[in-house]
Amino acid sequence: MIRNSFKRLSSIRVPSYYDRFAKPQPPASVSSLESTKLCESVNAAIKCSTSQNFAILNVEANQVRVTDGDLLEVPADWPCRAGDQIKFENVLSAGSTDFTLVGRPTISSDIVEVIGTCVEKRINETPFVRFRNPRAPRKPALSFKREIYTTFRINSVNLKPILN
Amino acid sequence: MRFSAVRHLRPKNTKYRERTWLKDYRENTLISHHSETHSGAVGWDPGARPQRPVETPNFNGVRSFIPQLARLVFRLSPSAGQSAALRRYIDLELSTFADQNPCTVCYVRPDEEFSQGFTAPTVSAEYLDETRQVVDLLDFNEQEISRVIELLSQQSTAEINCYRKKLTSTQKPSIQGYSFSFMKESKPLNLKELPETKLADSWAVEIDEKYYRDDELEKVKFRQFPEERSRKEDPFGPFASVEEKTDFKY
Numbered sequence: 001m002i003r004n005s006f007k008r009l010s011s012i013r014v015p016s017y018y019d020r021f022a023k024p025q026p027p028a029s030v031s032s033l034e035s036t037k038l039c040e041s042v043n044a045a046i047k048c049s050t051s052q053n054f055a056i057l058n059v060e061a062n063q064v065r066v067t068d069g070d071l072l073e074v075p076a077d078w079p080c081r082a083g084d085q086i087k088f089e090n091v092l093s094a095g096s097t098d099f100t101l102v103g104r105p106t107i108s109s110d111i112v113e114v115i116g117t118c119v120e121k122r123i124n125e126t127p128f129v130r131f132r133n134p135r136a137p138r139k140p141a142l143s144f145k146r147e148i149y150t151t152f153r154i155n156s157v158n159l160k161p162i163l164n
Numbered sequence: 165m166r167f168s169a170v171r172h173l174r175p176k177n178t179k180y181r182e183r184t185w186l187k188d189y190r191e192n193t194l195i196s197h198h199s200e201t202h203s204g205a206v207g208w209d210p211g212a213r214p215q216r217p218v219e220t221p222n223f224n225g226v227r228s229f230i231p232q233l234a235r236l237v238f239r240l241s242p243s244a245g246q247s248a249a250l251r252r253y254i255d256l257e258l259s260t261f262a263d264q265n266p267c268t269v270c271y272v273r274p275d276e277e278f279s280q281g282f283t284a285p286t287v288s289a290e291y292l293d294e295t296r297q298v299v300d301l302l303d304f305n306e307q308e309i310s311r312v313i314e315l316l317s318q319q320s321t322a323e324i325n326c327y328r329k330k331l332t333s334t335q336k337p338s339i340q341g342y343s344f345s346f347m348k349e350s351k352p353l354n355l356k357e358l359p360e361t362k363l364a365d366s367w368a369v370e371i372d373e374k375y376y377r378d379d380e381l382e383k384v385k386f387r388q389f390p391e392e393r394s395r396k397e398d399p400f401g402p403f404a405s406v407e408e409k410t411d412f413k414y
Contacts (some may be wrong), residue, residue, distance in 0.1 A: 054339050064332055067339065069226060072220045073331040087241045097340055114233045119225045120232075125326040137185035151218060153225030 023072040026104075037063050043161035045098050053157040055094040058106075063092060066114065070154040077148040080118045086152070088114040094159060101159075111160055123148055217333035220320050221293040230292075232320040235269040236313070237288045241279035250285045250301055253309045265317060289316040297322035367395055 030038075054067045058072050066072060066088075079084060087109070093102045094112045101107055127144040224230055238254065240247035254272060262270055276284055284302030292296075297319075323404055371384055398404075 052336060052339055062331075066332070067204040067334060067336055069335055071220065071333045073218045073328075075331070082231065082320075095340070100234065100340075117225045117229050119220050119229065121315075124362060125324045138226075153220070155225075 025089065029147060039163040042099050042101075042163055046159050046161040049096045049098070051097050053094060053096050053159050055088075055112060055157045057088050057114065058090040058092055059088075064077045064155065066154050068154055068156045072116065072152045072154060074150050074152065075147060076150065077121075078118075078150050081148070082118050082120055085117045085155075087114065088116065093131075094157065096159070111162060113156070113158040113160070114154065115156050115158075116154045119151045119153050121150045213327045215327045215329055216325050218328060218331065219325065219333070221291075224320060231265060231267045232292045233265070233268045233289060233317050234292050235271065236316070237273060238285070239273045239275060239278060239288070240285035241276065241283075242274040244280070246277035246282070246302060247278060247285035249304060249306045250309060253306050257306075257310055261313065261317075268317065287313065287316070289319075289322065291319070291321055293321045293323070295322035303392045312336070317408050367399070367401065 052067050054065060057064050057066055057072075059072070060076050064072060089106075089109050091103065091107045091109075091112045091114060092105065093100060094107060095101055101111070123146045127146045129142065129144055132142065133139055191358065221232065222230070238250065240250050242251075258270060262268070277283065282302070284300040286298055286300055288296055288298045297316065298318070301309055301312070304312070367389060371381075373381060376384060
């Protein structure tokens with residue numbers, strides 16, 4: 001019994017001062033009037049904007065900034081052939097000259113629409129080589145690894161004025 | 165002048181190590197006493213790598229996608245066993261490949277030269293970028309040949325771009341403007357008030373009282389000025405020179 005109680009006590013973690021940086025609380029909520037005014041102004045800016053939009057994507061755990069007419073290379077073998085058109089849905093943030101939208105952690109695909117076409121798919125020219133280990137010669141000797149890269153042309157980054 | 169040998173730099177135990185993996189070992193690890201560096205090393209300069217951004221030829225994918233593989237040429241022997249797998253591939257699977265992508269043209273060139281010795285059957289892929297890639301298919305399985313031809317069809321060029329720093333290439337690197345250190349400063353530090361401009365008007369004279377006597381000061385202060393219309397016509401006054409009058413422009 002004593003041991004069990006000791007274990008239970010020891011499992012409790014005392015919060016430290018630095019937890020506020022590791023796990024920050026969300027910001028305080030604004031008033032409804034302020035949020036409606038802000039959303040209206042952002043919707044008006046989306047309608048009236050003439051410049052390009054940008055978006056930040058999460059591809060293979062890397063953040064990439066992207067605009068339209070842009071080339072993107074992904075160091076992975078995604079299941080698509082050249083000429084296929086895809087829609088990027090893991091958008092971390094998007095914006096234009098006057099505003100930025102930040103997702104927590106992502107923005108929904110209703111608001112942002114990032115479309116790209118797979119242009120080519122090729123293997124790496126220089127293979128990654130794993131040598132033989134002289135201290136363990138019975139182990140498998142060599143492995144040439146040639147990774148596959150896929151490149152995309154970003155056609156459009158569209159924003160829709162439906163913020164609430 | 166003395167070129168030192170590399171043998172003493174090589175590790176002693178070469179029992180389990182193959183020397184053939186280091187093809188340019190002597191060139192890359194040569195030591196000469198004429199070199200500019202302090203260590204005397206001569207070899208491959210990593211700063212001279214041909215770094216290029218990610219590219220695709222002919223603005224592909226901007227308006228529409230165009231498959232870039234123009235033609236495939238198979239060169240093989242009609243009878244030898246080296247190219248048996250390739251012949252089997254051509255009989256069974258090449259027609260489906262040709263149906264799936266009609267933009268490519270496939271040629272088959274059987275030749276007696278490829279039946280002599282250990283000459284390998286080849287595939288040469290030619291792209292719209294006027295580049296060519298030749299692949300030897302010696303000791304290749306039927307599945308491996310199909311895999312090679314899929315990869316060749318998915319490519320857009322035969323050029324090698326192996327040194328690339330970034331995985332993106334943009335034509336418009338900034339939309340909200342480049343950031344700099346005074347971007348988030350308060351406004352009055354950025355702004356600077358310029359002095360007010362004054363139009364030329366010699367009639368409006370600032371008078372210091374210390375240069376005048378009390379008798380004359382009243383005369384100067386309460387003198388009769390001309391009207392505004394006459395001021396604008398000759399702002400330099402009646403006693404100005406001719407050059408000043410002609411050069412002046414509002």
